[in-house]
Amino acid sequence: MTSFDPKPIGERAQTMIDNLGSISAEAGRLTRLYLTPEHKRAADLVAEWMRRAGLTVRMDAAATMHGFLPPGKTGPRSNRRLLIGSHIDTVIDAGRYDGPLGVVAGILAVEELRARGVALPFGLEILAFGDEEGIRFPKTLIGSSTAAGTIEKSILDMTDTDGNTVGNMLLKFGSDPAAIKSEAYRRGDVIGYLEVHIEQGPLLERWNEPLGVVLAIAAQSRHRIRIAGEAGHAGTIPMPIRHDALAAAAEFILMVEEVGLKGEKDHLVATVGEITVRPGAVNVIAGEAQLSLDVRAASDEARAQAVDAIRLRARQIGQRRGVVIGVETVHEKPVAICAPRLRSSIGKAISGLTGRKPRELLSGAGHDGLAMAQLTEIGMIFVRCRAGISHNPLEHVSVGDLGLAVEALTRTILDIAGE
Ligand code: HGY
C-alpha cells in the first residue's frame, strides 16, 4: 500500500463540486434539470474545466459535454478510447455530489495523469451527461442512451409538464436534435466506460470503507399510472356508489408498497413518488389521478414479476371501485453487470490505497452506466457518503474520500493502460 495524501486533490474536487452546487434554478436549494438555463451554466463551467485540463471540448446533439484527450502514444489501442462520465443534472432539492462527483473526478484524473507525464496508449473521453435523473421529461438517461446508440428519435417529441418538447428544448439549448441518432459511439471504438459515484446508501460507511467496487446496477423501470373515476359533489354522493379516483390511488399506493415489501430477497423496491389529482378541490370527489411508479430489482425477472403483480392488482382495484387504472411503461433498463476486468482494475486501485481487499456491492440506484452497458463494458467506483443520504441537501462526502476517489480512478485508468 503506497502512502497517498488525498487532501490536496480532495480539496480541489470539493471546490469544483461546490461551484457546480451553486448553479441552481432556485435560491436556497439545488435543482438543475435537463436543458434549463442552469444546466447550460453548469455545462459551460464543466467545458471550461475540461479545456483547462487540456481536453478538446464539444457538446453533442443530446447536450452532453465531451472532453477528449488523444492517446499519448501509438499502438494497437490508440484508435480507441476509454469513456469516463456521470451526470450534471440533479433531482429537486438535491445533494451536490450525486453526478457532479463523477465528472469532476474524471477531469481531475486527466490532470493527474498529465501532471505525472503519463502517455496513455488509448484516448480518454470525459462525458458530462445532462439527463440522468429524468425529472423534467418522463424518459431518463437521454444523454447516455444517445452515446450508447439506444435512443429513439421519438424522444424528441416527449414533453415536460409545460408542454415543451425535448426537441425544441435541445434547439433552444444550442444543440442539434436532428443529429441525435448519429452521436452513437461505435462499439469497436470504445475500450469501456468508468463512472465514479456516491453510493447513495449506508454500506460503505457501515463497513468503514471509503470506496467500493460496484458489482451491478439494478434493473429499473418507470411507469405512468392514470386513474379515471367520476368527479362528484362531496356532499351529496353516497359513499357506496362513488368512483373516487383519489381513494383508488391511495389503495394503489399501499398495494405497491405491499408488493415491494414482499421482494426483499431480490432487492425489490417499488415507489410512487408523484401524484396529481383533478379537479383537486376540497368539496369535489376526485375524478382523475395520475401517479408515477418506479420499480427496481437485482434481476430483470424479479422486476418484471413485480410489475405484472402490480398490473393485476391494479385491475382488481379498478373493477371493485368502478374506476379505470392504466399502467403505461415509459422507461425500462435491464440489469447492468459490471465487467470483471474493470472490477479487477478498480479493485486493485482501491486495495493499493486502503491496503485491504475491496468491498463489492450492488447499486440499487440507477446510473448512466445502465445505458452505457448497452454499448460497452462498464465499471463503477462507489464513494462513501455520510449516513447513505442522497437526493437530499444533507448529502455529504469527506474531502479525504473525494481525494481517494480521484486517485482510485487515476490508478484504475493506469491499470487498464497496463502502466
Ligand atoms: O433514480 C435513480 O436511481 C437515479 O438517482 N437517477
Ligand code: MN
Ligand atoms: Mn446519480
Ligand code: MN
Ligand atoms: Mn440521482
